[in-house]
Amino acid sequence: MKHLLCTLAIIWAGAVQAQDSMRLAVTTSFHNSGLADILLPEIQADLGLEVQLLVVGTGQALRLGEAGDVDAILVHSRAAEEAFVAAAYATHRREIMYNDFVFIGPADDTAGIAGVPDATTGLQRIAAATVPFVSRGDDSGTHKKELTLWADAGLDVTGFGGWYRAVGAGMGAALNTASGMNAYIMSDRASWLNFGNKGDLVLLFAGDPVLFNQYAYLPVNPAVHDHVKADQAAMLEDWLTSERAASLINNYTINGETLFVFNAEPDNR
Amino acid sequence: MTALFPLIVSGAETHRRGKVLVGPVDLQLGGEGATVIIGPNGSGKTTLLSLLHGTARLHAGTITWQQPADVARAAQSFVFQRPVMLRRSVLENVAYPLLMRGVRRTKALAVAQEWVARVGLGQMPERAASLLSGGEQQKLALARAFIIEPQVVFLDEPCAALDGRSTREIEAILQDQKAHGTRLILSTHDIGQARRLADDVVFMRGGLVHETAPAAQFFDAPHTDAARAFLNGDIVE
Amino acid sequence: MVDLWDGLTQAFWLVFTLDAELAEIAIRSLYVTLTALVIASVIAFPLAAFLAVRRFRYRRVIIAVLNALMGLPPVVVGLIVYVLLSRSGPLGVLGLLFTPTAMIVAQVVIIVPLIASIAHQSLRDLWQEYHDLLISMNVTQMQKMRTLIWDARRALLTATLAGFGRGIGEVGAIMIVGGNIDNVTRVLTTAIALETGKGAFGLALALGFVLIALTIAVNLMIHWLSQTEREGRW
Numbered sequence: 001m002k003h004l005l006c007t008l009a010i011i012w013a014g015a016v017q018a019q020d021s022m023r024l025a026v027t028t029s030f031h032n033s034g035l036a037d038i039l040l041p042e043i044q045a046d047l048g049l050e051v052q053l054l055v056v057g058t059g060q061a062l063r064l065g066e067a068g069d070v071d072a073i074l075v076h077s078r079a080a081e082e083a084f085v086a087a088a089y090a091t092h093r094r095e096i097m098y099n100d101f102v103f104i105g106p107a108d109d110t111a112g113i114a115g116v117p118d119a120t121t122g123l124q125r126i127a128a129a130t131v132p133f134v135s136r137g138d139d140s141g142t143h144k145k146e147l148t149l150w151a152d153a154g155l156d157v158t159g160f161g162g163w164y165r166a167v168g169a170g171m172g173a174a175l176n177t178a179s180g181m182n183a184y185i186m187s188d189r190a191s192w193l194n195f196g197n198k199g200d201l202v203l204l205f206a207g208d209p210v211l212f213n214q215y216a217y218l219p220v221n222p223a224v225h226d227h228v229k230a231d232q233a234a235m236l237e238d239w240l241t242s243e244r245a246a247s248l249i250n251n252y253t254i255n256g257e258t259l260f261v262f263n264a265e266p267d268n269r
Numbered sequence: 270m271t272a273l274f275p276l277i278v279s280g281a282e283t284h285r286r287g288k289v290l291v292g293p294v295d296l297q298l299g300g301e302g303a304t305v306i307i308g309p310n311g312s313g314k315t316t317l318l319s320l321l322h323g324t325a326r327l328h329a330g331t332i333t334w335q336q337p338a339d340v341a342r343a344a345q346s347f348v349f350q351r352p353v354m355l356r357r358s359v360l361e362n363v364a365y366p367l368l369m370r371g372v373r374r375t376k377a378l379a380v381a382q383e384w385v386a387r388v389g390l391g392q393m394p395e396r397a398a399s400l401l402s403g404g405e406q407q408k409l410a411l412a413r414a415f416i417i418e419p420q421v422v423f424l425d426e427p428c429a430a431l432d433g434r435s436t437r438e439i440e441a442i443l444q445d446q447k448a449h450g451t452r453l454i455l456s457t458h459d460i461g462q463a464r465r466l467a468d469d470v471v472f473m474r475g476g477l478v479h480e481t482a483p484a485a486q487f488f489d490a491p492h493t494d495a496a497r498a499f500l501n502g503d504i505v506e
Numbered sequence: 507m508v509d510l511w512d513g514l515t516q517a518f519w520l521v522f523t524l525d526a527e528l529a530e531i532a533i534r535s536l537y538v539t540l541t542a543l544v545i546a547s548v549i550a551f552p553l554a555a556f557l558a559v560r561r562f563r564y565r566r567v568i569i570a571v572l573n574a575l576m577g578l579p580p581v582v583v584g585l586i587v588y589v590l591l592s593r594s595g596p597l598g599v600l601g602l603l604f605t606p607t608a609m610i611v612a613q614v615v616i617i618v619p620l621i622a623s624i625a626h627q628s629l630r631d632l633w634q635e636y637h638d639l640l641i642s643m644n645v646t647q648m649q650k651m652r653t654l655i656w657d658a659r660r661a662l663l664t665a666t667l668a669g670f671g672r673g674i675g676e677v678g679a680i681m682i683v684g685g686n687i688d689n690v691t692r693v694l695t696t697a698i699a700l701e702t703g704k705g706a707f708g709l710a711l712a713l714g715f716v717l718i719a720l721t722i723a724v725n726l727m728i729h730w731l732s733q734t735e736r737e738g739r740w
Contacts, residue, residue, distance in 0.1 A: 032704055052688075053687060067593055067595075069592050069594075170703050179705075194704065196705035196706045197707060227601075324641055324642055346642075355653070369643065
């Protein structure tokens with residue numbers, strides 16, 4: 001009983017947040033990569049800063065930043081980010097790293113995208129074969145990227161038939177659905193590598209530069225919400241763009257494959 | 270002790286859905302002994318009792334105690350035909366009225382213990398009241414009614430559902446309380462019980478008071494035909 | 507099928523080794539829901555008793571609305587509480603968002619209609635029984651309510667346990683207002699959602715089995731403590 005009370009007291013104390021901490025909204029794609037589990041303890045050790053992660057979709061991350069409910073956000077949707085900065089919700093955007101998107105599909109690859117020269121050709125083959133394709137459908141960074149690619153391929157998603165399934169969910173949930181349906185899907189590499197329910201799906205196409213996925217850090221503007229922890233957010237930004245972070249990010253692998261490429265510029269405000 | 274009485278009832282009526290249920294009733298009740306209300310089923314005995322007690326709505330006329338209404342209410346008890354048991358033990362049921370009046374728990378339970386014994390339930394104070402037999406429950410109800418030492422107790426056909434032995438025991442308790450000075454106003458359709466208990470009689474018929482008289486006079490020489498027929502055992506409507 | 511078996515074995519392993527993370531989120535789950543339960547009962551029982559004994563004009567409407575609120579989707583409650591507690595919202599200054607307190611608030615809102623509706627039905631039935639007696643005894647309104655609540659306590663306990671079940675398994679609202687932050691607001695249900703989203707079905711099922719076992723344990727304990735199913739006891 002005493003042990004129970006002690007633990008309760010600790011949790012209660014934790015809830016009161018006595019130590020230095022800040023809230024960072026990140027996307028499900030980022031969280032699924034597992035990179036956070038590497039970085040957060042290092043940040044805690046180096047800066048004494050507890051970064052509390054809220055793992056949400058890009059749209060919700062932007063909303064949280066807009067409302068001032070978090071101190072910074074880390075997303076991967078350039079157009080939305082620039083609009084966010086233009087509206088003065090963030091002071092600036094700072095590029096940190098990029099990974100890439102890959103096309104996943106059933107091992108028998110009935111649409112034949114395995115050897116195509118580029119991403120748009122692959123999508124054209126999928127549309128022509130009308131094989132099942134799962135889309136995030138949730139207005140996330142990944143989803144927006146997917147829509148851009150369809151447009152580049154000269155295809156109109158609103159005209160697609162029932163083979164195009166928009167699930168309105170996060171990356172993991174969408175991958176689950178694709179696995180269950182044996183469908184094609186576009187995923188970020190990190191989520192795919194970490195995904196535990198691959199079923200019959202394999203990675204079919206990657207490497208087209210158009211599939212690169214840039215992550216950027218946006219600190220919420222203290223002029224709009226004066227309660228945000230601007231100092232801590234700046235501290236985190238400096239750390240994320242440092243040599244230390246660069247080495248941790250570049251050396252992060254899953255099953256021997258690197259996922260992210262660090263590309264932050266020093267003092268690029 | 271008799272500060273509540275005489276109780277003056279004048280033109281009292283109660284309605285249901287626009288129709289007159291009981292009334293108009295004119296009565297004057299003094300402060301001594303036991304008044305028994307008798308009459309055929311459906312004549313309005315229960316309703317009259319409820320009116321006098323104050324739980325039925327008075328739609329016309331007046332019912333006047335010699336004390337203000339709240340004082341009068343606090344000095345009364347009502348015993349129902351089918352006793353209502355609280356989901357508690359026998360002891361707690363009997364102590365309940367005292368507890369509601371702010372008496373301290375230990376004192377209330379002690380007084381309740383005495384009453385439980387007095388009505389013959391002393392062997393089972395901790396038993397759940399709902400498990401008692403009909404007769405035992407009615408005795409509990411009596412103890413619960415008398416524990417607050419009311420000036421008047423209304424009883425609605427208290428022995429209607431009981432066997433002979435229980436009836437005898439309950440009448441003994443009532444006689445005892447009457448002797449202590451508690452005013453009893455009860456209804457019954459059992460003429461024998463009326464004879465045993467009544468000091469004066471109110472005979473009802475069709476929602477109206479048909480005849481009132483001191484007991485001896487009523488039973489020996491009733492004035493009205495209906496009363497005579499009723500005492501004879503005929504069916505009276 | 508493999509997943510189910512995998513989940514069971516993982517569950518046993520986690521519990522057997524007293525996995526620290528599991529302990530932390532399990533205790534937090536219990537803390538949030540049990541606190542919400544106590545607060546909700548304190549609100550719901552008097553409300554239910556009041557509705558049972560008082561007659562007033564809009565009583566039927568209020569009872570119907572209360573019953574309907576039982577069907578309120580928890581995620582909607584979560585959104586509303588989020589909007590209220592957000593920094594940009596009316597109660598933002600309290601700084602409650604993304605804390606266990608916010609989760610407790612959301613769960614109280616979800617549970618109160620459930621407990622109140624069930625309690626009200628039991629208290630109303632009991633009031634039918636007691637009505638003549640208590641009116642005759644000239645008991646006050648407060649005394650009526652307290653007598654009903656005390657005498658109906660077994661049925662009220664069932665109402666409470668229904669509320670507990672609803673709360674401990676809830677995930678939508680507390681995900682939104684709590685944020686599922688590791689070490690701060692993560693509980694069993696939100697952890698299950700997270701692991702499912704990662705495709706880690708084995709672990710998700712394991713957490714699920716732990717949740718079920720915990721719920722059964724709490725129910726058993728409450729029944730044992732209140733000595734139900736014993737002969738002749740109310």
